[in-house]
Amino acid sequence: MLMLMLMKVTTTPSAILALGALVSPANAASLRITVEAPSNVGLAPALLSFHDGSVDFFDTGSAASAGLELLAEVGDTSLLQGSLAAGSDNVTIANGGPFFPGNSNTVTFDISDTNTLLSFAAMILPSNDWFIGNNNAIDISSIITGGLGATNTFDFGRVYDAGTEAEDFMYSPGNGIIGITTPATPGDGTATTDVISLVDQADPFGSFANTSAGFDSTIFDFNAAGVGNTILGRITITNVPEPSSIALVSLAGLGLIGRRKRS
Template sequence: MKKLLLGMAMATAFSANAATIDVNITNATDGIYFTPLLVAAHSNNVHLFRTGESASADVEAMAEGGDISGLEALAVGAGASVSANPAGGILNPGDSTSTTLYAEHGDVLSIAAMLLPSNDAFIGVDSWTIPKKRGKYIIRANGYDAGTEANDELAGSVPTPPFIDFGSAGTGVDTEVSNDVVHIHPGNLGDTDANGGISDFDSTKHRWLNPVAIITVTVR
């Protein structure tokens, strides 16, 4: 009986120190697409990325090619509650997706996905502290530069999905990496010359201002 009561007490303590959170992510850009998102609730001693530090190989794979498998494995290995690809693919401009996670009190929320088109830009939320109090909370998420590739904005250097119209024969915006750590992205420059200019991105569609996403977190 004592063992049974102890087990019941432990279960009660666990439920009292855990929370269910609903995460709604809206692509707030006009012409930028999000690759499959990684959303994770985890302990505060784990980081998927850190501003001011060099990007890991897993962050590089996500930011340059939209591959979240390495970051997903990292989060799962750290015991995180993970939602990979909640949108079931690309999240279009203006669209939203939602997912539900389970978190211990003191856990933090991290989110990442590549921004298309870009060389190595990504939407990022780095270890946002999940509130203990129930309610709705808003995160305005920025676009980050992984610092792993020059932002030349040339079609030959970036993923070219069929739903994005690229120009050609651009000469390139940047020829080298000017800041090799994770930092706030300056945004695409682009131009309006589809057959030349400095960029193969369309400046009327592919520029952005931060924030790139509006995230609503509901703690239940």
């Protein structure tokens, strides 16, 4: 349909230039982003930041920021998102709440095409202060420069302990996954002042307090395929037409066709 419209206006060079501007708005890219929780752990709403190097969610071995603490303990991304550098394009992707194991959600989001780096974090459920994310930003420039249809998938397997609470299922907003139906308020667990560290032990949930009856922690193994290789979160990003551009091109095309019929 789009090709047909463009072919129909080949006799009007000025119109082609106008359409070209509409098809490729300067300095913007529209991305279709899917976040999945492909394993047997859940994810709280995920925060993605597209930036130019001015954003860094965390450093392993350093204390978590207040924003990362809230993300990791409660699944609330608002404080971290609000703290990010001006000029970054930031989006929280939820699924009507947590991403329960096996679920995904997709959004379409416009970014500046100079924001070629991605930082990501999402709380791991049913923990009370663990998260997945990338310590160092990921280069997504090939998706932007590749144009429409360019796509890539990023897998996340490294789990980090924010170091801000003692491990306790009672304070996890996702502990319904393991059968706890009367949780305490997330974020109100016993505070700790540890640095951010990689969770790389076997049976990672084995030492949590307030395990529910019949819960078998050994069904969880973040590192079954080697540390970081068990896929706990997956993000697929595809360069797609901007919805506003599609509408404008369609309107412009129809208008041009109409004029040609009248002439």
